[in-house]
Amino acid sequence: MRSTAKKFLKDTSAVIGAGVVFALLVTAIFAPYLAPYPEDVRKVHPMQRLEPPSWKHPFGTDDVGRDLLSRVIFGTRVTIIIVFSATSISMVIGVLMGIFAGYYPGWLSMAAMRIADIFLSIPQIILAIALAHALGPSIPNLILAIALTYWPLFTRIVYAETMSIKGRLFVEATLAIGAKNFRVIALHAFPNLMPSIVVRTTIGMGTVILVAAVLGFLGVGAQPPTPEWGLMVANSREYLPDAWWFATFPGMAIFVVVMAFNMFGDGLRDIIDPKLRRSSRK
Amino acid sequence: MKILAYILKRLAISLPTLFGLILVVFFLSRVIPANPVITLVGEYASPEQIKEMTERYGFDKPVYIQFFQYLKKLSHGDLGYSLRSTRPVMDELKRRLPPTLELVIASLVISVLLGIPVGVIAALRRNSWLDHCLRAFTIGGVAIPGFWLGIMLQLILGLYLNIFPLGGQMSGAEPPHVTGFMVIDSLLVPDGKLLLDALYHLTLPALTLSMPGVATIARFTRSGFLGVMQSDYIVYSRSMGLPRHLIVFKYAFRNAIVATVSQIGLIMGILLAGTVVIEYIYFWPGIGAYMVDVILHFDYDGILGTTLLIGVAFVIINITVDVIQAYIDPKVIDTL
Numbered sequence: 206m207r208s209t210a211k212k213f214l215k216d217t218s219a220v221i222g223a224g225v226v227f228a229l230l231v232t233a234i235f236a237p238y239l240a241p242y243p244e245d246v247r248k249v250h251p252m253q254r255l256e257p258p259s260w261k262h263p264f265g266t267d268d269v270g271r272d273l274l275s276r277v278i279f280g281t282r283v284t285i286i287i288v289f290s291a292t293s294i295s296m297v298i299g300v301l302m303g304i305f306a307g308y309y310p311g312w313l314s315m316a317a318m319r320i321a322d323i324f325l326s327i328p329q330i331i332l333a334i335a336l337a338h339a340l341g342p343s344i345p346n347l348i349l350a351i352a353l354t355y356w357p358l359f360t361r362i363v364y365a366e367t368m369s370i371k372g373r374l375f376v377e378a379t380l381a382i383g384a385k386n387f388r389v390i391a392l393h394a395f396p397n398l399m400p401s402i403v404v405r406t407t408i409g410m411g412t413v414i415l416v417a418a419v420l421g422f423l424g425v426g427a428q429p430p431t432p433e434w435g436l437m438v439a440n441s442r443e444y445l446p447d448a449w450w451f452a453t454f455p456g457m458a459i460f461v462v463v464m465a466f467n468m469f470g471d472g473l474r475d476i477i478d479p480k481l482r483r484s485s486r487k
Numbered sequence: 488m489k490i491l492a493y494i495l496k497r498l499a500i501s502l503p504t505l506f507g508l509i510l511v512v513f514f515l516s517r518v519i520p521a522n523p524v525i526t527l528v529g530e531y532a533s534p535e536q537i538k539e540m541t542e543r544y545g546f547d548k549p550v551y552i553q554f555f556q557y558l559k560k561l562s563h564g565d566l567g568y569s570l571r572s573t574r575p576v577m578d579e580l581k582r583r584l585p586p587t588l589e590l591v592i593a594s595l596v597i598s599v600l601l602g603i604p605v606g607v608i609a610a611l612r613r614n615s616w617l618d619h620c621l622r623a624f625t626i627g628g629v630a631i632p633g634f635w636l637g638i639m640l641q642l643i644l645g646l647y648l649n650i651f652p653l654g655g656q657m658s659g660a661e662p663p664h665v666t667g668f669m670v671i672d673s674l675l676v677p678d679g680k681l682l683l684d685a686l687y688h689l690t691l692p693a694l695t696l697s698m699p700g701v702a703t704i705a706r707f708t709r710s711g712f713l714g715v716m717q718s719d720y721i722v723y724s725r726s727m728g729l730p731r732h733l734i735v736f737k738y739a740f741r742n743a744i745v746a747t748v749s750q751i752g753l754i755m756g757i758l759l760a761g762t763v764v765i766e767y768i769y770f771w772p773g774i775g776a777y778m779v780d781v782i783l784h785f786d787y788d789g790i791l792g793t794t795l796l797i798g799v800a801f802v803i804i805n806i807t808v809d810v811i812q813a814y815i816d817p818k819v820i821d822t823l
Contacts (some may be wrong), residue, residue, distance in 0.1 A: 329760070334763070
């Protein structure tokens with residue numbers, strides 16, 4: 206265990222990634238104390254619209270005079286809520302279906318895997334846009350739209366690994382001495398699946414943030430005045446090229462956070478699951 | 488012969504998935520409480536008008552009957568009418584497929600031309616500062632939001648420096664329609680001015696779209712190269728004192744590249760998914776922009792037709808990749 210931690214600490218990129226993710230969490234928790242103008246999440250100031258960056262407003266102000274830095278800081282909360290709820294929901298659905306289908310082969314499992322195939326047959330973003338729009342734009346619906354289109358990735362991985370674990374000798378031995386299936390799944394299959402689930406989740410978080418930002422950008426995700434980064438970039442388009450800061454900073458926030466999650470995830474993968482090293486990423 | 492049988496088998500397996508895709512998207516789009524007819528006739532239409540249009544499009548019938556009617560039409564190759572443009576969906580897709588293919592192919596070319604050298608250099612200079620810089624670049628390439636990168640490029644290279652146009656496929660005049668690919672059509676005339684215009688318009692969207700492609704290819708090439716460079720036959724050639732360039736380009740390259748080629752399907756997926764946002768940003772008249780448009784306007788037949796097209800495209804891409812792989816690496820044929 207200690208050598209694992211040491212190995213992780215030696216991976217500079219992973220440590221930076223983990224640091225930024227930690228900073229993101231801290232920012233989200235203490236947003237009201239960190240933001241220079243916490244009331245600007247909603248409050249508009251028509252007299253100071255589209256002001257360029259200054260000491261007073263380091264990121265400038267937006268089209269209705271709100272401090273952009275404060276809104277980017279509060280945006281961390283939106284991002285955190287979306288990314289953690291969407292990934293956990295899809296993880297639970299995906300892992301349960303994957304274990305079930307891998308452990309109990311039969312027509313029901315076949316059906317489950319075919320459904321996963323259908324969802325994987327076109328890019329997730331397209332289904333997510335369609336579903337988010339059909340459900341109506343709001344944060345809970347956005348989370349649902351992402352979760353319902355993201356679970357098949359977990360199912361695929363968990364399914365394959367459950368099948369391989371089930372065929373292993375120690376599982377057969379456990380069953381032979383009379384253990385119940387549930388016990389095998391909970392105490393033997395699941396712990397063995399944990400590493401790849403953790404890795405997949407961390408790496409997937411970057412993707413989830415990107416998808417959520419695209420949905421916000423297209424207007425089918427978060428709605429104004431929610432300080433969601435993708436939505437802020439979308440609003441900024443009318444005020445280009447003059448108000449460059451309006452488009453630049455919220456987008457940069459997405460970029461930095463996604464990059465951090467990816468760096469952190471890559472580091473985790475290299476340690477936990479070396480055989481997956483630098484392999485596919487969706 | 489074996490490959491042909493394999494292709495047919497794969498196609499047969501894909502059919503149920505595509506059917507499932509239509510089923511899922513069909514019922515998903517019909518759970519929407521909004522009436523698409525209202526977006527069609529406008530909010531101020533009289534109730535009679537709405538009723539008439541609803542009946543004409545069959546929206547008054549039970550959903551499962553609508554589904555069977557759609558399947559019946561589909562079996563005749565009829566994708567229905569786009570509620571939004573009131574034109575056949577098939578015509579819309581035919582008109583919009585070439586621009587998307589042009590964009591995706593250009594991005595794939597950029598991804599390969601940039602990604603493979605980046606990956607090779609990173610592998611050959613393993614753990615140097617250059618490798619670390621390139622690693623940051625490859626991680627950044629998949630992390631950057633396409634819509635933001637697009638806007639930034641439009642802002643800097645389009646609005647400030649005025650080098651590239653902000654969007655669209657051509658400034659004005661278009662070459663006579665032959666293939667629908669502006670670059671190829673202007674070459675066929677041939678008209679240098681039109682070709683230049685087409686390339687100008689293609690540059691920014693293709694660059695933006697190719698970012699994650701470049702990054703992903705560079706990653707796979709790097710790891711593929713590292714793996715091959717450590718294998719026995721390369722170690723042997725090195726200890727024999729063979730020149731480095733011969734080892735790298737003649738012996739290692741072909742084997743190292745297999746890993747990359749096997750991921751072309753994944754990369755095409757990334758690029759196709761990217762067109763949705765990139766085409767929207769750059770006003771590119773392709774399938775991706777159309778997809779956003781039909782979804783936002785509850786254009787049922789438009790959504791179904793586009794989804795089906797993308798699903799079919801994925802099936803074709805994946806089969807093609809497997810076949811290419813079999814040609815590069817004959818061992819693969821036995822596993823088919």
